[in-house]
Amino acid sequence: MTSLRARLLVAFLAVGLAPTALLAVRVVERVSHAFEDAVRTRLSGALGAAKERLARLGSRAEQQVLAVASVDLPATLAGADERTLAETLGSRRDLAALEIVDADGRVLSSRHWPAGFGLQEADPGFPGDRLFRIEKLAAGYGAAERLALMPERPARFRGKRVLVRGGAFLDGELLGELSVGTQTSLGIYDAIRGAWHAPPGSPLASWSKPALGAGSGEAELTERPWRWAGSPLAPGLFMVAAVPSSDLDRVLLALRHDTVVAGLLALTAAVVAALALSGRLSRPIRDLAAGARRVAQGDLEQPLVVAGADEIADLTQAFAAMTEDLRTSRERLVQAERVTAWREMARRLAHELKNPIFPIQVSLDTLGRALDRDPAHFGALFRESSETIQQELRSLRRIVDEFSDFARMPRPTFAAVSLNSVAEQTLALYRDRAGAVSLETNLATALPTIPGDRDLLARAVGNLVANALEAMPEGGLLRLTTRAAADAQALDIYDTGPGLSDDQRTRLFTPYFTTKAGGTGLGLAIVQGIVSDHGGRIEVTSSAGQGTTFTLLLPDKALHRTNL
């Protein structure tokens, strides 16, 4: 993936994902708020329904107590047992709680706590409220305390002022009914005594010292989060409704899950779209860049395809035109170079051939004249001339062989070759011819083999060693050094000869260029051809009077374009 494409991809994803994430958060928030509102509505509805039910109970109890006070008590027979009176009247008026208290606060009769007759009524109420009370009622071997809704009415009974108090217990059964009806957990909290009145098993009963002043909130009950709302019934008495937060949490969890899934789907779609779009946008640029790289590598043959009509197409069009111009120019240059090379070769060939031809010509002319004018010496002259002719013909043969060698340079056959071995064996061939030249090697240890043609490399090295020896007729130092280089192995051939001028160094590898009197100028051309066929290159470090170093840089891995 190109960096441009990566940047485009990142940009697309950023642009695409940010709104998605924002939207997801917003949706979760909105749903959460909506659910919170629904929970609040449900709790307040439950409280409203429960208080309405209590109001109905209170209203009914008011009527029944009024009936007891104004109808039943006056009609009670004089001989009726006071102690069972409350049971009788309570049963008749369906008042679960009913007590008749005298002016001194002593219980004359009680339906729910008959054991208290004749004793001071001491059940507590709530400050400023005359409706809710904590009443004792008979339970097992003792008494239980229950919250009761008990309106009261003054009355007269057997000539005495009494108070009739009756109603219903707000016990677990009633609150359980309300809880079922409102689908909440309902309870009543007595803040004065710190006690809950709730159905059996209600989570509210486990809530110790609740702070109900806020009217609603969250609380940890039975190790689970709950949402609650409360409403005062009397000073210090609160009706509380609660629902487990797990409902909301479940919805929010599902919503978050769906949002994550949707986000992942969106992310996947965005990645795919971004990949496609960035690929589509960057392809012309990548094609253009690839074309530029090909041109830079000298490949001017593959035309750039121009597609579309946008700015990139214009640029591609211009680049293609430029490439075409380059290709045309290169062809012209190649043709010119060919012509120049042919001319140079013709000149060199003519020069090389002319040199031996001339002595041959002279020898033949001399023999002709001698045959006519001095037959006596013809034989000796013939032998001398034929020797000269033979010598020049050998020169011609050598010239032809060199040209033939250059023309028939074989393609390398690659195998694993040790550059150190090539250097040592080549140098060994030239020890006899070294004369006054000292031969040295400085070979790198543990140098791995490289792919190469041993014979060709030896020939190339041999050419350079021969050149170096010839450059030091008076003696000097020839040193072969091998070393590892970047992705390659290097062989340095150093001599202490006179060195090369800048002009010589520039033209060094031009065929037929030579600094030697009898050279053809093909030796270094052959060396360059061999090294080039190995995918390597030659570097020359030299200056006049400073000696010369030829460095062969050969790749240490096989080239893909090797002709194995």
Add this chain to the structure above:
Amino acid sequence: MLALMLVASAARAPAALGPLYGGTVTVAVPSLPAGTAPARPATAVERLALGLVHETLVGISPGGDLRPALARSWAASAGGAEWTLSLDPRARFHDDSPVTAADAVRSIRRFLAARTPAAEHFRQQLANDGALAPDADHVLLRFREPRPGPPVALASLAAAITNGRGSGAGPFVPTLSIPGTRLAVTAFASHIGGRPFLDGLALVAIPDADRRRAELAAGHVDLALGEPGIEALASTLVLVLDPSQPPFGRKAARKAVAAAIDRATLVEQYLPNSQPWTLLLPPTLAGRNAPAPPPRRSTDATLTGDITLAVASDVPATVSQRIVAHLDALGLRVRATPLEPAAVRASHAAARLLLFTPEVAEASLAIAELAALVPRAPDAALPLAAVPVSIGQREGVQGARAERSGRVALEDTWLEP
């Protein structure tokens, strides 16, 4: 007229004939004991059931004196420090084996190991290894100090004599026991007191008092425990306050409770067959002259705090509620907890409400038992009412009686034809 007199005479004839053998009666009881092994009976039902199945060496006469039972006589030696009880040669166990001195000594040793007030009293008097069987017919008891007679503790049902196979020697042989539901016994022909008139008895558990009453009225049961009829004021309803626990550590608090409880109203409303009572011993032991209830005093005193009231399960719940109401009116918050009677005796609750029925119906032993039961502090034990053991009977059932020990005795019961 003569004919009518003859007919009337004929109708009364069976009664005039006296007790008759035969028949089976059903007794409704509030509950049934878990077993019939000798033990200190905690309730009237246990006293009834154990008394049917078991017999002791000696008994307590209606006058409070020792009477022969499995031991027909006793004689002193060593200046009263040793007493030898002679077993009745007719005494036999339910499996028809003779009652031997070895059986008696083994039973006495079992009794000595029991944790009952009478057993404790007996342990304190008997010398080490003081129960011996010099021969098959005599039991020798050696005491630490001379005594005027054999200990009355031997009359405890916990000291009943059994043989090595667990057989008792009471007037009835247990034949069927359905725990919690029914206990059936049949007459034991070889009982030391003679074969009971009835062929058998069935005790059936009917927890609800109204239903027991209804069953008796309908004639579905012949006798009903706890119903008015034959009764003896054998128990005392006692409220025990623990002076070591607040608020009863203060004498004023205990006095306030003592003054607050209106015994007359309590009895009138909730214990109709009982008497307001101010002595710890029940009238059967304290004497027939019931003390007058104390004058009512002001109960304006107020107390604070939470207390636990342990209530024996044989105390009526309404009575407990009334006591709770009194304590509540004084300002105490009371948590009433029903317990088995034996558990209430051992309870460490700040207040206990129980029916005191002595293990053995003998005054000195009952006083010793009370001393272990109630704290020695003024107003720490408040006797509230003398409560009867009673048994209601349908017409035609004769001979049932309530003993001063609180036991309902049915071995002399017989059915009119």
